Amino acid sequence: MPINAGDTTFVLICTALVCMMTPALALFYGGLVNYRDSISVMIQNFVCMGVIGLLWVFGGFSLVFGPDIGGVIGDIRPYFGMYHIGMEPNPTYSAGVPFILIFAYQMMFAIITPALMTGSFVGRIRLSGYLAFIILWTILIYFPVAHWIWGGGFLAKLGAVDFAGGIVIHTAAGFSALATARYLGKRKEAQGAKDAPMSLALVAIGAGLLWFGWFGFNAGGAYAADALASYAFTSTMLAGSIAMLVWMFWEWFHEGRASFEGVLVGAVAGLATVTPAAGYIEPMSALLVGLIGATLCYHAIYVQRWLGIDDTLQVWRAHGVGGLTGAILIGALASSSINKVEAGWHQIGVQTLAVVVVAVFAWIVTTIILKIIDSAGKLRVPEEIQVAGLDTADGEHAYNLWGMSNSANDTRQ
Known part of the structure; x- marks a missing residue:
């Protein structure tokens, strides 16, 4: 088959953009947490x-995109x-893009998914335990x-759709993040310590790069520089805005003021919500997706407080709730003129079934994985190190503005 140079160039750029999102997420989370x-x-x-x-090279791609075995793997x-x-x-994926580029593009999705969970259990998991966790989580869940x-x-055969990962990435990672935060328990902090963001400037850089990368994340799912990619691109922008x-x-309504942190988090919540729907809806519908998504994600904090789970950076609130909401809204807002999916009660039911199955599966299997790693004594950070902070214990700091010593209390994992 002839390779389409334009489509290939487009997907190459989108692949690089999605790759950039993982370092961008590191900046976003790294700025939101405390300096410790x-x-x-x-x-x-x-x-x-x-x-x-x-993992993607040695089995991952084949387990996801290889010939179906019983609808399961x-x-x-x-x-x-x-x-x-x-x-x-x-031709199953793109008749004009090299298959190796499809491999690379999808690899970037697999990479960022477990990274999304890191904001939920800040300061409570050993690096060695974390490595074991993401390996098992990726193999058994992603x-x-x-x-x-x-x-x-089997969900695809039932008619469930997910353009760029609202179910596969955000719902799975969001509910696994909540399960992990619940299993590890609340953070132990020094008395009187203020858990303020280390650097909102760093958060802004991370959020801006995430938004920029999200165009590749969503529009690249078309695997071609065509009208579908253009619709997904535009819907992504509008929903985030x-x-x-x-x-x-909502911040103004509840707290009497707007915060820079809230502005950035709200944009990310909107981007997460539109992700599954970007290639199935009209751009005007993307405005409704962003509005509903931001509203539900904002108010999900009350559910989380009721549950009493210490999800440090509200990963479930933005990604779990956002991905779930956007996936279900496909059933209500999809336009067959965009991508051959028709809105209706049947599609709403199929989408709802898919998110429930994935959320429950992710929660249960995540808890089992954590129990296995915990039984080996490699999971939890000791309470005294939680109080001091992992950066202090490991001897590395984002900034050396407080005269911190790199040699003190070195307990590398």
């Missing part, structure tokens, strides 16, 4: 680029070690769920 734990969160994000990248044999993955396009939706698994303003409104 900033570096520990950043390394947890960056290390996903190494660990998950290798893909056959590991066809693409293990990048076998049968080369420049020849695979690969099967991605196959169910994107690889021709209105979500930012809606979050600001």
